[in-house]
Amino acid sequence: MIAVDRIRFAYGQQSTVFESFSWTVDTGQTWAIIGPSGCGKSTLLYLLAGLRRPDSGVITIHGQPVQRPRPRTGLILQDHGLLPWATVWKNARLGLTIREFYGPDGEHAPGGEALSKATANEQVAYWLDRLNISALREKYPSQLSGGQRQRTAIARTLAMEPDLLLMDEPFSSLDALTRENLQNVVVDLQREVELTSVIVTHDIDEAVFLGERILVLSEPPNRQTRIVENDGAGSSNYRKSTAFAARVAQVRDILGASYAPAT
Amino acid sequence: MRQRLSLRDVLIGIGMFLLLWQGLTWIINRPIMPGPVEVLPLFVRLLFSESEELARHTLASSGRVLAAMGLAVVTAAPIGMGLGQMRQLDRIFTPLIAITYPVPKIVLLPVIYVLLGISDFSKIFLIALILFFQILVVVRDEAANLQPELIFSVRSLGAGRLALFRFVYFPAAMPAVLTALRISVGTAIAVLFIAEQSLTEYGLGYYIVVETYQILRYPEMYCGILAMSLLGLLLYFSIDALEHRVNRHLYLEAG
Numbered sequence: 001m002i003a004v005d006r007i008r009f010a011y012g013q014q015s016t017v018f019e020s021f022s023w024t025v026d027t028g029q030t031w032a033i034i035g036p037s038g039c040g041k042s043t044l045l046y047l048l049a050g051l052r053r054p055d056s057g058v059i060t061i062h063g064q065p066v067q068r069p070r071p072r073t074g075l076i077l078q079d080h081g082l083l084p085w086a087t088v089w090k091n092a093r094l095g096l097t098i099r100e101f102y103g104p105d106g107e108h109a110p111g112g113e114a115l116s117k118a119t120a121n122e123q124v125a126y127w128l129d130r131l132n133i134s135a136l137r138e139k140y141p142s143q144l145s146g147g148q149r150q151r152t153a154i155a156r157t158l159a160m161e162p163d164l165l166l167m168d169e170p171f172s173s174l175d176a177l178t179r180e181n182l183q184n185v186v187v188d189l190q191r192e193v194e195l196t197s198v199i200v201t202h203d204i205d206e207a208v209f210l211g212e213r214i215l216v217l218s219e220p221p222n223r224q225t226r227i228v229e230n231d232g233a234g235s236s237n238y239r240k241s242t243a244f245a246a247r248v249a250q251v252r253d254i255l256g257a258s259y260a261p262a263t
Numbered sequence: 264m265r266q267r268l269s270l271r272d273v274l275i276g277i278g279m280f281l282l283l284w285q286g287l288t289w290i291i292n293r294p295i296m297p298g299p300v301e302v303l304p305l306f307v308r309l310l311f312s313e314s315e316e317l318a319r320h321t322l323a324s325s326g327r328v329l330a331a332m333g334l335a336v337v338t339a340a341p342i343g344m345g346l347g348q349m350r351q352l353d354r355i356f357t358p359l360i361a362i363t364y365p366v367p368k369i370v371l372l373p374v375i376y377v378l379l380g381i382s383d384f385s386k387i388f389l390i391a392l393i394l395f396f397q398i399l400v401v402v403r404d405e406a407a408n409l410q411p412e413l414i415f416s417v418r419s420l421g422a423g424r425l426a427l428f429r430f431v432y433f434p435a436a437m438p439a440v441l442t443a444l445r446i447s448v449g450t451a452i453a454v455l456f457i458a459e460q461s462l463t464e465y466g467l468g469y470y471i472v473v474e475t476y477q478i479l480r481y482p483e484m485y486c487g488i489l490a491m492s493l494l495g496l497l498l499y500f501s502i503d504a505l506e507h508r509v510n511r512h513l514y515l516e517a518g
Binding site: 046049050051069071073074075076077078079080081082083084085086094095097098099101102108109140141142143153156160 | 410412413416417418419420422429430434510
């Protein structure tokens with residue numbers, strides 16, 4: 001589904017983050033990207049989202065080069081993603097409202113037939129309900145807890161029926177229980193909606209719980225991909241199993257090795 | 264969070280003001296200081312008097328201020344947003360804005376008259392010029408402070424430039440525009456008063472100075488002053504009410 005082909009990306013003249021970097025994601029896979037801060041994991045996600053462009057090389061999704069944000073890619077960021085002046089309902093509906101604003105032009109919104117207002121409202125109502133935040137629809141983001149805010153962001157993204165879900169440390173500002181709760185929500189959704197997903201995280205437990213495959217990045221520039229296969233991801237009891245603990249230890253070792261200069 | 268004035272506060276304020284006014288009238292005891300007991304009924308009468316045309320003067324002044332506010336908003340808000348979002352452009356213009364911002368624009372009145380002609384438009388232009396800088400600066404700062412994450416996530420929902428403007432920049436700048444307007448209403452009306460004293464036959468500035476003050480009709484002059492004060496008051500509180508509507512999300516209890 002996603003093919004990253006020998007991309008180069010640098011901030012300014014000096015800090016090259018990716019150099020001849022290639023990576024593939026197949027349809028339906030769930031990936032976690034992990035690495036030390038500054039390794040370029042968020043940059044990679046922004047590149048996939050079409051919010052940044054590689055200096056050279058191409059990224060294609062379903063064979064189409066990514067030039068700008070793609071209508072069927074959903075993106076969830078750590079925080080500040082909601083409009084502070086709009087209610088939960090208006091925020092969750094924003095993506096569809098923007099589609100109505102442009103009409104089905106195939107560029108900002110999927111082509112084909114436009115979604116009717118009623119269907120759009122139903123879709124948003126469904127996801128608010130599914131994420132247990134229907135009762136909050138008239139609240140503003142400042143009145144919500146961090147977990148409720150992220151639920152709103154997830155509802156907003158899923159209401160647009162994405163086939164690819166990108167998440168940039170979506171739960172890292174939440175307390176441990178809320179975080180695990182939302183991780184379970186994501187796992188359930190993946191089973192329910194046939195999503196390809198990529199989550200960026202600095203939390204090893206999160207990467208191992210959510211990513212069937214884990215891409216480990218190191219200090220830039222990144223040239224090679226190091227991938228940890230992690231078949232147990234997404235099963236409900238995985239967190240408490242010994243296989244989980246072993247996998248976490250394995251990823252920790254790989255990450256530790258990339259801080260080589262100290263040893 | 265700003266405290267909102269209740270109706271009770273407003274009534275108390277008006278009551279205290281009238282008492283103070285009447286007190287001054289008794290102490291000064293000269294024709295230049297007629298009291299509210301004399302001025303208020305006269306004000307109502309003049310508003311409906313055909314020969315005095317106080318209503319028409321008031322309308323002329325209101326129209327000029329409102330037109331200037333509109334002109335300033337539609338020019339300054341988009342430019343402010345552009346500067347706030349485009350760092351490099353902002354860096355080029357910052358020194359120029361810093362230098363011209365504090366210049367008292369009223370001194371340009373003769374220049375504007377010569378360049379734009381002796382018309383209503385030149386008076387409107389002068390007031391708009393003053394408001395322009397007030398709005399420009401706050402909108403620019405507001406747009407610069409928008410979280411990049413917010414822009415990124417709205418762009419990821421498919422928003423291009425137009426939708427970003429409609430769904431992010433415009434609503435984000437509204438509160439700043441209103442605040443800028445509210446705090447500069449006083450200056451705008453002061454400048455209007457000066458600009459209306461000459462080269463026009465309508466407007467409260469003209470009424471107060473030429474039609475009443477210069478021929479010693481003091482009670483009528485106070486009616487003009489009252490009309491101008493009410494104009495300022497009304498504009499101030501209307502903008503204040505709008506701000507509260509737009510900023511509903513800032514006046515909420517968390518939880």
